[in-house]
Amino acid sequence: MMMHAIDADGRAERKDEERREFRSYVWGIALALVLTLLPFALVHWFGIPRFTLLIVIGVFALVQMIVHFRFFLHIGFRQRREDLMLILFSAMLLTIMVAGTIWIMASLALRMSMPAQP
């Protein structure tokens, strides 16, 4: 009798978890769709100044990446410490290397093109 009750409990709990995880995927795709549609629509139909538009696209992309990490890859704050550290360290490396490269090369391009007029 006891075993039966525990079994039924475990099953109900698993059903619950399954529903929650299914809903998480649905939330993920719904949010991702909105975050995809908006920047595409803005670029295609609205004449927004270029610089503003670039910032808006960047923000949408960042938010959508976080949505994918959270709802599809299931990465959150209950993560094991090592996993979270690996993610944060990689993000830091990416930021330093990508932003650094773009900064240095853009600055170089600017300096190289300056002395066109004496």
Place this chain on the structure above:
Amino acid sequence: MSHETINYPGLNLGSAHGADHDAAQRMMFGFWAFLMSDAILFGMVFATYVISATATAGGPGPHDLYDIRSVFIETLLLLASSFTFGMASLALKYRHGKPRLIGWLAITLVLGVAFLGFELHDFITMFAKGGVPSRSGYLSAFFDLVPLHGLHVTAGCIWLICLVGQIARYGLDTKVKLGIMRLALFWHFLDIVWIAIFSVVYLAGLT
């Protein structure tokens, strides 16, 4: 259950899968380390593209070459495939049976191949307009970055076919389960890289 800690990236099998759940921890951590190094590689190729974006050398530029409709369809296909792979992960975790699992994986494969088809069509259109890799620095960087992602998706599709074969041959043993879970990470990761591609390359290029 809801307070069980997450032991590795991706959908956790949970204690109901016993030893497979424990075996997953080391495997998934290792695979995640690979994905992060792959992300760094992509990041550097992105940096190369961004600094070459204006180096068109008088050749065709983004406005002449990109087709926003096609890119939008590709984006939807990849996003849908991410969702169907999620459904496959759920089918694996909650033991919905092999036919359903293989069904979701098959839909994912079809979406992935459709994505590749559209991408290939894009490249052929670009070639026809004179947008070949040797034309300018910008085009070299473009064909370094976007096909690199396409190559990853191709590898993912081949891997998926192999896994379906393994499911049919060996059933859902530990190795096959861990294979599906690692491919799930890979697939979702590629979708995240695609977000960066459609934002940085296509949308920013068309502003």
